Amino acid sequence: MPIVVRLDVALAQRKMTSKELAAMIGLSEQNLSVLRSGKARGVRFSTLEAICDALDCQPGDLLEFTQGP
Amino acid sequence: MISLEAKPLLRSACLMRRALLLILGILIATALGTLGWIAVDLDRAGLSLAELTGYGSAALRVWQSVALGAILLGHIVIWIAVVWRGQQIFAALLREDVEAASMAAAQAARLLWIMLIWGVLANTLAALVATWHFPDGQRALVISFGSAQISTVLAAVLATFTSRAFVFGAALWQDHKAVI
Numbered sequence: 290m291p292i293v294v295r296l297d298v299a300l301a302q303r304k305m306t307s308k309e310l311a312a313m314i315g316l317s318e319q320n321l322s323v324l325r326s327g328k329a330r331g332v333r334f335s336t337l338e339a340i341c342d343a344l345d346c347q348p349g350d351l352l353e354f355t356q357g358p
Numbered sequence: 359m360i361s362l363e364a365k366p367l368l369r370s371a372c373l374m375r376r377a378l379l380l381i382l383g384i385l386i387a388t389a390l391g392t393l394g395w396i397a398v399d400l401d402r403a404g405l406s407l408a409e410l411t412g413y414g415s416a417a418l419r420v421w422q423s424v425a426l427g428a429i430l431l432g433h434i435v436i437w438i439a440v441v442w443r444g445q446q447i448f449a450a451l452l453r454e455d456v457e458a459a460s461m462a463a464a465q466a467a468r469l470l471w472i473m474l475i476w477g478v479l480a481n482t483l484a485a486l487v488a489t490w491h492f493p494d495g496q497r498a499l500v501i502s503f504g505s506a507q508i509s510t511v512l513a514a515v516l517a518t519f520t521s522r523a524f525v526f527g528a529a530l531w532q533d534h535k536a537v538i
Contacts, residue, residue: 316538323538324538328536329536331536331538336538
């Protein structure tokens with residue numbers, strides 16, 4: 290998929306685990322894992338808002354568009 | 359905002375499954391009772407079943423009584439199959455397996471159409487069997503289409519629509535689960 294989720298990078302930069310983030314934003318670890326692995330078909334604005342709030346970043350820091358084959 | 363909380367639906371599914379399992383138990387007991395009745399008192403069973411067709415006669419042959427019993431059992435077996443598929447819909451919903459629920463709903467709908475055809479055929483067959491020993495010119499071939507058949511048509515149409523709605527709902531549910 291040409292949209293890449295850069296959540297791993299954002300978490301590593303903040304030295305935060307996905308478990309901590311999941312607890313902070315009230316999302317299950319399983320769902321966060323689906324998002325991190327790029328298997329999600331979409332992201333709700335409310336989820337994006339909660340992640341950006343917790344990581345103090347912009348949506349653009351989490352999502353990246355790459356030209357697909 | 360529409361709530362996508364599944365708990366109320368699952369509670370209803372649990373209740374519906376229990377109700378259908380109870381009906382299934384009653385139907386199986388009825389089938390076994392019918393078998394027992396035919397085995398114990400074939401003549402009286404045959405006569406009673408012939409009276410149900412409206413062509414009761416004391417001079418039924420053994421094969422006629424057996425055939426009438428088989429027609430009744432056939433009807434009960436189709437009912438058991440429909441109720442079994444019905445409980446499978448709710449069992450699948452309880453497992454949150456919407457795809458399996460939609461498949462069970464489609465099979466239940468198909469069985470309802472089979473039940474409709476069998477209902478009409480069974481009446482015709484039962485009248486023919488019950489009057490087979492009558493003299494020439496007095497044998498009956500009946501085709502009946504009454505409120506029972508109309509109710510079955512209605513149930514089959516609704517079940518067919520519901521099964522299609524289930525398939526659509528399953529696709530939506532899968533999509534919903536993939537949106538974080």
